[in-house]
Amino acid sequence: MKQAATAGIQPGRATLPALSENRTARFAAIIVLYFLQGVPLGLSLIALPAWLAEAGATPLEVGAFVGFALLPWSTKLFNGLVMDRYAFRPMGRRRGWILLSQALMVAALIVMAVIAPGAGDIALLSALCFALNLCATFNDVAVDGMAVDIVPEKERTAINSFMFASQSFGVAVCSILAGQTLVSYGIATTALLLTALVAFASLFVSVFRERPGERLLPWSMGQASRECEERQHDAWWPILSGVLRSVFVPRTLLFLFATGCGCAYLAFADAVNPTLAVQQLGWSSERYANFGALLNITAAGFGLFIPILLERVFGLRRSILGQFAALVLLAVIAAISHPFWLGDMPFIALSAAMFITSITLVISAIVWAMRICNPAIAASQFALFMAIPNLSRSIMSGNSGWLVEGAGYGAAYLAVAGIACLGLVVAWLARVGDYTQLPQGVQ
Known part of the structure; x- marks a missing residue:
């Protein structure tokens, strides 16, 4: 009784279990939060690009929209540094950031509904989706940081699989909902529907404390946990210097370059597939949104077991190199066969x-990224490792329209093959996946 009063919880008052002490609550909250990250991604990568393509937007315009909308996902290092440095400690290290980012996502969607830009307002749509994805990146980094803090080692493989699958499922659900409502009711109704989805799920997450005794809301009773006080940084330089020292290693830099190259087809799918399907193959935007949703769900299913199976059979290094080679081969086949498609x-x-x-290549690369992280600065370092391929994907998406309009879709497929081939060579030189060649300081 004395302990409850000291922690700021009124004696005799029932509370839900904290995430740090209840496995079911942990999994449920993290799965819901990753599902919500699929809302801005499904809207920005599938539903809106198809809607724009159906309205007559050129490959250059669609590519520019996707590239700018995705740009916040390359700022995750900044997000990680800010969160490692600042936190509202009475609510835990990450939970305050999570609730703030969720509230800002709701606000961004409401603004989108009020402004209701049309398909011709591509610059305004890009700005609104940029803001929405910026909120989602803060959510992403905060959830990752919370998982590192409170998820036991024995649960991390399972929770990572569920994270990936949940985000993919969120992309699929958002793609289907937005793809149908955009055509039938317009962007205002679409944004309001997604607002309700995000708000409802956020309310569910808000009822769980990060650790026992912390505040449920900023104005409620509670205090910072011992773990939060011990782990929260009070200065910038130890965090930043540690990240810089660990990253500026030749083999690590080569690995980051290779992972950027590994995103070549994802950028193609983001920015080129919508116009190829809608304007060349005659699909409706709704059909393309449904196809994108199915593709994400299928990839999530394969992602749950294929990387694990490949690593067990071939080892991580051969698995990564083999997936690069497969991507090169498939892209070459697409480029050669494209003029003859029936x-x-x-x-x-x-x-x-x-x-x-x-x-599956990205998932395998993430396994290696986790392995070479320095545990002392893992949150910020891993955020940087994830920011580099996202920046690469954004840049390639933004510039894909020039290539398609200048040389055609076949040339775009050849570009994917060339970039993936470069990634294969660099990954081989960097000995990515070779556990006997870990960077210095990594155990």
């Missing part, structure tokens, strides 16, 4: 094969 099946089959290969 119907939709070649596009569907090749898109599915390359998307799934790219996703």
Whole structure:
């Protein structure tokens, strides 16, 4: 009784279990939060690009929209540094940031509904989606940091699998909902529907404390936990210097370059597939949104077991190099066969094969990124490792329109093959996945 009063919780008052002490609550909250990250991604990568393509937007315009909308995902190092340095400690190290980012996502969607830009307002749509994705990146980094803090080692493999699958499922659900409502009711209704989805799920997450005795809300009773006080940094330089020292190693820099190259087809799918499907193959934007949703769900299913199976059979190094090689081969086949496509099946089959290969390659690269992180600064360092491929994906998406309009879709497929081939060579030189060649200081 004395302990409850000291922690700021009124005696005799029932409370839900804290995330740090209850496995079911941990998994439920993290799965819901990753599902919500799929809302801005599904809207920005699938539903809106298809809607714009159906309205007559050029490949250059669609590529520029996707590239700018995705840009916040390359700022995750900044987010991680800020969160490692600052926190509202009575609510835990990460939970205050999570609730703030969720509230800002709701606000961004409400603003989108009020302004209700049309398909011709591409610059305004880009700005609104940029803001929405910026909120989502703060959520992403905060949830990752919370998982590092409170998820036991024995649960991390499982929780990472559920994170990836939940985000993919969120992308799929958002793609279907937005794809249908954009055509039938317009962007205002679409934004309000997504606002309700985010708000409802956020309320569920808000009822769980990070650790026992902390505040549920900023104005409620509670105090900072011992773990929060011990782990929260009070200065910038130890965090920043540690990240810089660990990253500026030649083998690590080569690995980051290779992971950026591994996103070549994902950038193609983001920015080129919408116009290829809608304007060349005659699909409706709703059909493309449904296809994108199915593709994400399928990739999530494969991602849950294929990387694990490949690593067990071939080892991580051969698995990564083999997936790079498979992506090169598939892209070359697509480039050569594109002029002779009859119907939709070649596009569907090749898109599915390359998307799934790219996703499993990214997951395998993440395994290596986690392995080479310095545990003392893992949150900020891992945020940087994830920011580099996101920046690469954004840049390639933003510039894909120039290539398509200047040289055609076949040349874009060849570009994917060339970039993936470069990634293969660099990953081989950096000995990515070789556990006998870990960077200095990593155990």
